[in-house]
Amino acid sequence: MDKAARARKTPAKTAVASGVGTGGGAFQKDLEALAREDRLPGRGVVQVLPDGTKHRTGIWIGNIKARRDRLDPAQRAALAELGIDWAS
Structure with missing residues (x-):
């Protein structure tokens, strides 16, 4: 059986846009x-925000730094405002 004939057992993943420019809250919450x-x-470091949500801020910084080439200019500017030197 070839790949085209196989039925997909799990639904396809859908991309969820998030970030400063898309109105998504994930990037904003991590910035907060x-x-x-x-x-x-x-x-x-795990940070508990006033609304009770927990954010693994330390891991997020490492991930965002590794993917900094995919940040939009508004996201980079927001990070630079917080003193992140590699974001500018």
Whole structure:
């Protein structure tokens, strides 16, 4: 049986846009958590926001740095405002 003939067992994943420019809240929530830190957080830092949600801020910083080439200019500017030197 070739790949085209196989039935998909799980539904296809749908992309969810998030970020400053798309109106998504994930990037904004992580920015809010980062703004609450005095300095750049370590990898294990988990921040609890006022609304009760938990954000792994340290992991997020590592991920966003690794994918910085995919950030839009508004996201990079927001990070630079918080003192993230690699974002400018």
